[in-house]
Amino acid sequence: MNKLILSSLVVFFLSGCAEKVNISPIGGSKTDGTIKMGYSYKMFKEPIVDFDTAKALAVQKCKVWGYDGAEAFGGQTMTCSMFGMYGCEIKTVSIEYQCTGKKAMNN
Numbered sequence: 001m002n003k004l005i006l007s008s009l010v011v012f013f014l015s016g017c018a019e020k021v022n023i024s025p026i027g028g029s030k031t032d033g034t035i036k037m038g039y040s041y042k043m044f045k046e047p048i049v050d051f052d053t054a055k056a057l058a059v060q061k062c063k064v065w066g067y068d069g070a071e072a073f074g075g076q077t078m079t080c081s082m083f084g085m086y087g088c089e090i091k092t093v094s095i096e097y098q099c100t101g102k103k104a105m106n107n
Helices: 002-015 053-063
Strands: 018-020 023-031 034-042 046-048 069-072 077-086 085-100
Touching: 018 023, 023 053, 023 077, 034 046, 053 085
Parallel strands: 018 046
Antiparallel strands: 023 034, 034 085, 069 085, 077 085
């Protein structure tokens, strides 16, 4: 019986640890044709990230710069944004995108 209660508590606490995060442009270079998207999350939380929205935002920014689309480089970089008494309390994750396709020539 105790194992059942313990298992139920673990499932309850773990299910409450996920949080949807907003991903947004946090940097980039028009010259290099790169967009950096990022999000932050708190300690003990598991971020739920909408990567389709991230790519759509990167493509939108690349199109403003004259490119046709964008592709993720394939990795993520995590940094600690705020240290606290128990370690890293807020983590920031960035994903870099490369603008793709033709770049419009400015006359």
